[in-house]
Amino acid sequence: MSNTSQLRNPSAPASAIGTAVHADDLRTALAEFRQSLGSVPQDYQAMTQAEREAAFLRLSMAAEEAARIAERAVRGLDELAVATQRDPLTDTPNRTVMLDRMGTAMAMARRRKSRLAVMFLDLDHFKQVNDTHGHARGDELLKLVARRLESAVRDTDTVSRFGGDEFLVLLSEISEVEDAGLIAAKILQTLAEPHLLADCASGVRASIGISLFPEDGSEVPDLLESADQAMYRAKKLPGSSYQFHSVPTTTDTRALDEVKSAENDQTLRQANERLVLKVLAKHPADPESEAVHGRRVRFLAMVAHELRHPLAPIRSVAELIQRAARDEDQLTRMRHVIDSQVFHMARLVDDLLDDSPTVAGRFRMEREPMDLFAALRRVTQAWEPALALKNQKLHLRIPRRECLVDGDPTRIAQAFANLLDNASRYTPEGGQIRILARRSGGGICVRVSDNGIGMPKGTLDCIFDLFSRGTQAMAVHKGGLGIGLAVARELLEAHGGSVSAKSAGEGHGSQFDVLLPELPCAVPIKS
Secondary structure (H helix, E strand, C coil), X not given: CCCHHHCCCCCCCHHHCCCHHHHHHHHHHHHHHHHHHHCCCCCHHHCCHHHHHHHHHHHHHHHHHHHHHHHHHHHHHHHHHHHHHECCCCCCECHHHHHHHHHHHHHHHXXXXXXXXXXXXXXXXXXXXXXXXXXXXXXHHHHHHHHHHHHHCCCCCEEEEEECCEEEEEEEEECCHHHHHHHHHHHHHHHCCCCCCCCCCCCCCEEEEEEEECCCCCCHHHHHHHHHXXXXXXXXXXXXXXXXXXXXXXXXXXXXXXXXXXXXXHHHHHHHHHHHHHHCCCCCCCCCCHHHHHHHHHHHHHHHHHCHXXXXXXXXHHHHHHHHCCCHHHHHHHHHHHHHHHHHHHHHHHHHHCCCCCCCCCCCCCCEEEEHHHHHHHXXXXXXHHHHHCCCEEEXXXXXXXXXXXXXXXXXXXXXXXXXXXXXXXXXXXXXXXXEEEEECCEEEEXXXXXXXXCCCCCCCCCCCCCCCCHHHHHHHCCCCCHHHHHHHHHHHHCCCEEEXXXXXXXXXXXXXXXXXXXXXXXXXXX
């Protein structure tokens, strides 16, 4: 007798699935599922019609159950990833994510020789609100400030609560220095609008310090220190105000006069330096240091994202398996898709649970001599049902002779699945996707191309960056973070390879070229 009760249904709360105990429960559930799937008969030729229908029904239920397990895993890790990246009070990106985005934005600005700005904002007299009206009312005021800040900046900018009543604003790209001053003035005007949270009709007063890249620093701590120093100069001025750290070469007269009025305040500068050092204090030897925590946050986001990829093939198989009831070869292929994708999920959960110093915060590698072309055939076979649902045509040109690389089969498949998913995501229904593999100078080149929406000029140097939020990156990722491409690059580079992107512009499709080193043909493939 067969029913879905034979396939374990995880009962762990989604909100806690990313903790060690619940992730371990998920790993057990996946192992039990694979065992249950293995008990489904496969020799259709030797079965009676009734036995064949029963086996088909069990395979169909297995596909549905695999999709449910994957959806629970994705939902739970999504919630945990959000919790680790957001400030619990204001729901803005937390300090770890903000520092990471600053680093990414600076790297992009450095490559493009462009400018960005960082604002350090401190609320004036906020302690009086807490003392007079209580911390609950103060918390509500901080939430109000966060929403008003977000409404005053651009979609590509980032607002973050940095601690207490301090906020950071990252202007990831500005054309002119005056742009930062205009946005600062808009912020102060927005905050000054009346509110009733403190039983008064007045608005919020604030002081803003602005630092510029590259003028005021070449590293994240330098920009923060410069912005903090400028903020304390702004506090010495009457009313809400903003100050640049250094005198810009071109800026409005009011900002220039304000900067000059406080330029020689050395005592305040020294006090600010001590404050920033305290704010940015790190303890590299401490395993819970900010750098280590940042790596864990980023890796959790990557694993949560990657768990989505097995979902697409599994869901497609669950839908298409009904049509393949009489096609035994196709049923066998779909069964293999389910098993391989569940195994991939199990590897991702193992990554999350492995805290050993050598692999924590990374995708674990189990490398062996493997046939790259056979791996590409398996990836495309797994994704064909999902592409068929979008009426997308996949063209595969791979040499018949095997091609050996020193690789982890699951990770290689993961990298190419991300590239294939990216091509499908940005190619309209009915579009064309091509995978071409060839040997090239002692290595292998695999090209994944499409005739989709293409990429605007200026995006090619940032689309592989994790958590990128520049204007061009937003245009490519449509508001997403581009995690899949960042993971693909990390996995391919871990195999000694590389990946690059090309596009003739918007509407002209995209092309991704992967290079991997080839092993000598004499190396045997491990069984």
